[in-house]
Structures are given as structure tokens and as C-alpha cells.
Amino acid sequence: MAFLEITDATKKFGGFLAINAVTFCVERGARHAIIGPNGAGKTTLFNLISGLILPTTGSITLEGKRLAKKKPHEIVQIGMARSFQKVNVFPRKTAFENVQVALIASRKLQYNPFRGAAELFRDEIMELLEQVKLGADSERRAGELAHGKQKQLELAVALAAEPKILLLDEPTAGMSIAETLSSIALIRDIVQERGITLLFTEHDMNVVFEIASTISVLHHGEIIATGLPQEIRVNDDVQRIYLGRE
Structure with a gap:
């Protein structure tokens, strides 16, 4: 059984077919890239997988558990997390506080008026910030960080x-x-050290070929090829549709 399995996933917005019968698997421990031109449906596919929108038809499972009717926070609780194209952090909170909020939510802590939250999870938070190279920026507001550091x-x-x-x-x-x-x-080292399976979209093909162990190509909402990086690099359909070569 595949770790993450997408089977005939389809999404329609009115009469527009955004995702059309997409089927592919992500194996445990893989670094799986989804590539494709602008408008191919990559973010829509991610929104389906992470529960932000529901598929019109088809199924999505993680370790055999169906995700289609689960809410995003429920999907997080069973082992999935994601980032977005546009940076999604609290700009007025410090880097430390942003991670602290995430830890409080993931641990399902209830409000306790007799316990201050300022030092809650300090060691864990600092370890995470150090791992993403932000230890020295822990007390800076997220909105003051450079774009690359906000992504970190x-x-x-x-x-x-x-x-x-x-x-x-x-x-x-x-x-x-x-x-x-x-x-x-940073991404390659973290997923390897933590044993995390990675699914990512990316326009920069240098990044894709540097990180990915498997690549799927999305075009007009359909998967047209899946394979090893060296297979995708020489695929005629990929070169014609994605790279614009005849």
C-alpha cells in the first residue's frame, strides 16, 4: 500500500475542470515533485490533498486513511503539514511566537489562566528555529524578516x-x-534527518532535479508523466509541453 495515494481525483469549479482524474502515489520517504506550467493545477491539487477543498470525485488516502471528508486540522493531526506559495505567518508576532502557536495547536493545549505561555516549549521552539537557521532571529517579528527567512x-x-x-x-x-x-x-537535510516524506511543487527545474527522487508532470489538470528525474528530463511529452521544445 502506498503511503499517500491519489486515485482518480477530479475537481470541477462550475463548468471548469481544474483537476481531471489525477492518479499517482507517493511512497514513504520519497521526495516527490509535482511540476507543470502556470495554470496546470498544482496548487489546486495541493488544496485537495490537504483538505482545503473537497474533490468532486475520486479518493485520497494517507496510510490507508481517507482524507476527502476530513477538515484541514484533522489532516494535520494524522500526519500532514504544508506551506503555501504566499508566505503564511503572523507578521506581528516574533519568530519564536509563530512556532510556539503552532506547537500549542498541534498539542491541543487548552487555555490555562494559572500558567503563563511565554516560556512554553522554549527548548523545542529554539531547536526548530536553529534547525531552519533562524536561532539568531527568534525575537524578531516575522514581518521584519527577509522573504527567504520568512519561508524558513x-x-x-x-x-x-x-x-x-x-x-x-x-x-x-x-x-x-x-x-x-x-x-x-536546508529542505533536503531536514527531510532526511527527520525521515519525512516530501511532496512539493516548484518552477525552478534546478531545484526540482536537486531535491526530487520522483517527479510527476501536471498539464491542464492531468498527470502526463511520472518517473525518475533522469526519465522526466528526456521525456518527449515533458520537453514539448513543459519546456516548450519541439
Whole structure:
């Protein structure tokens, strides 16, 4: 049984077919990339998998558990976390507080008027921030951080849920070349050290081929190819549709 299995997933918005009978599997421990041109449906597919929208038809399972009718926070509780194309952090809270909020939510802690929250999970939070190279920025407000560091913070927030599988939507979008190179190494090291399965979308093909162990190509809401990076690199359909080569 596949770790994450998407079977005939279809999503219609009125008369528009955004995702059409998508079927693919993500094996445990894989670093699986979803690539495709703008408008291919990558973010819509991620929204289906993470429970933000419901599929019109088809099924999505994680370790055999059906996800289609579960709410996003329920999917997080069974082992999935994700980031978004647009940075999704609390800009007025510090980096420390952003991760702390995520830990409090993932541990389902109730409000306790007799216990201050300022030092709650300090060691765990600092360990996460150090792991994403933000230890020195723990007391800075998230909105004051450079874009690349905000992406690193979002990664720490996702890791706070202790996910079995991590979904990253365009993790290097908007980054400089130096930030991209640093982010590639960071993501690859973290998923390897923590034994996390990775599913990600990315436009930068250098990033894709540097990280991915498996690649699926999405075009007009359909998977047109899945394979090893070296197979996808020489696939005629991928070169014609995605890379614009005849």
C-alpha cells in the first residue's frame, strides 16, 4: 500500500475542470515533485490533498486513511503539514511566537489562566528555529524578516506539527539565487534527518532535479508523466509541453 495515494481525483469549479482524474502515489520517504506550467493545477491539487477543498470525485488516502471528508486540522493531526506559495505567518508576532502557536495547536493545549505561555516549549521552539537557521532571529517579528527567512520560518511552523509528510508549495518562490541554494540544502537535510516524506511543487527545474527522487508532470489538470528525474528530463511529452521544445 502506498503511503499517500491519489486515485482518480477530479475537481470541477462550475463548468471548469481544474483537476481531471489525477492518479499517482507517493511512497514513504520519497521526495516527490509535482511540476507543470502556470495554470496546470498544482496548487489546486495541493488544496485537495490537504483538505482545503473537497474533490468532486475520486479518493485520497494517507496510510490507508481517507482524507476527502476530513477538515484541514484533522489532516494535520494524522500526519500532514504544508506551506503555501504566499508566505503564511503572523507578521506581528516574533519568530519564536509563530512556532510556539503552532506547537500549542498541534498539542491541543487548552487555555490555562494559572500558567503563563511565554516560556512554553522554549527548548523545542529554539531547536526548530536553529534547525531552519533562524536561532539568531527568534525575537524578531516575522514581518521584519527577509522573504527567504520568512519561508524558513514557515517551514519551522510546519515542522512543529511533527508531520509524516510535508507539502511545500513553491518553497523557493521569490528567493534570490543565494537564498534558493541555501533553501535547497536546508529542505533536503531536514527531510532526511527527520525521515519525512516530501511532496512539493516548484518552477525552478534546478531545484526540482536537486531535491526530487520522483517527479510527476501536471498539464491542464492531468498527470502526463511520472518517473525518475533522469526519465522526466528526456521525456518527449515533458520537453514539448513543459519546456516548450519541439
